[in-house]
Amino acid sequence: MYDVAVVKYEKPLESLRKAVDLAGGLGDVSRGSKVVIKPNLVAWLEGVEFLKYGVIATARLIEDMVTLLKEQGAKDIAIAESIIDVEKENESIFRLAVKGMGLDMLEEKYGVKLIDVQKGSFTKVTVGDVTLSVNTDILDADYVVNMPVLKTHGQAVVSLGIKNLKGVLNISSRKKCHNRNYNIDLDYHISKLPQMIRTSLTVIDGIYTLEKGPLWGEAHRADIIIASKDLFSADKVGATILGIAPQNVPHLVMVAKSNGRPIDLNDINIRGETDIRTVTKPHEFAWPQNESGDMPLVFELMGIRGIRFPLLDNTLCTYCGYYGVFINMGILAAKNRDKPFDDIEILTGKIQEPTPGHKHTLLFGQCQMKKNGKNPLINHCVEIKGCPPSKQGFFKAFEELEIELPDDRMEWWKKVPEFFTRQYAGRQEFDPAFYRIQ
Secondary structure, eight states, rough: EEEEEEEEEOOTHHHHHHHHHHHHHHTOOTTTTTEEEEEEOOOOOSOOOOOOTOOOOHHHHHHHHHHHHTTTTTOOEEEEEOOOSOOOOOOOOHHHHHHTTTTTTHHHHOOOEEEGGGGGGGGEEETTEEEEEEHHHHHSSSOOOOOOOEEEETTTEEHHHHGGGGGBOOHHHHHHHTOOOOOHHHHHHHHTTTHHHHOSSEEEEEEEEEEEEESSSSSEEEEEEESSSSSHHHHHHHHHHOOOOOOOHHHHHHHHHHHHHHHHTEEEEESSSHHHHHHOOOOOOOOOTTTSSSSSSHHHTOOOOOEEEOOOOOOHHHHHOOOOOOOOHHHHHHHHHHTTSSSSSEEEETTTTOTOOEEEEEESSSSHHHTTTTTTOSSSSEEOOBBBBBBHHHHHOOOOOOOOSSSSSSHHEEEEEEEETTGTTOTTOOOOOSSOOO
């Protein structure tokens, strides 16, 4: 049986201490251990009130984890992460997040090292028919603390401990996970990560949860901490608490099969006073499409006409995925949205193909351009070039398609992420202090 602690978050430090103790404690950490903490800090936008609740790990639990490790005598502690750098800032996005969350205070107070994964070295690791480049600091660590967030994911169904490890791959390996082969797709690749990267302790941060993640979803206050020394067990319990049966998560099914483990919770001992049946809350993992599958349901509800926008699939990588929301928001914010658009089909990812008869086809990103740039089924091809696509390319394409963005489009673009935070403003249970070390 594998122990998994499920504890209600009630008090700084002490709640995490209780969860870690119930999961088996930190007795295997010594003074000489090289410890790496891998939190989920998937994105950071400087100067913008972007959604943090349920999206990134709380600074509160990261600081508490460092404190527990220092109490155990650990001297060599690092925090390692790779953050989406879609805007190509001059300064490291990781360093901006470190400053924004106050994690640099841990550097000053405890000597914690702060490792920008993408600026480090990588080692190729092979498991079966999959070879990926993994951050060397993680591989060299004696003790790895994996700190994901309790959230769902539009492509992977859930983004928990196993999915969080994708953040220590180099860029080319991360893109490789989103390939066009259904037999070795995203789920297949991330199911290999537990065999590539040894983790010592998984702490799932469920102070806030997110549905329809990983970035732009709907957040909830849950006050849950899940901890286990077994990564797979932690993820099975995490999925269950999100209201998603583990057998409905393809990469968890693959991990179960490869390790000869049951996919249900029959080999797990839930520790703590929290009854997971009372905290389980159904979370959707994807924004719904309309009944015909031709467009997001919100488009249909808002009366959008003249657009065909198929569901984003697993071949769409993180970088294009980030920009995908701007397509949606651009259409919803268009000054001429009350009139039918001029028969536009929008294609994304690596495998989507045009359907005959549309007047205009928008190819989003380099992979779509390579696949369909010369497709004879396309009457008028509009391309957003780049990997990832550029902001200016986005504006130019919308002009060509006569989708009229708000007048100050640069300011609109900057403010799009704030749309997803407005509903939480002034609500006491959504406390931004969780995301800043004081």
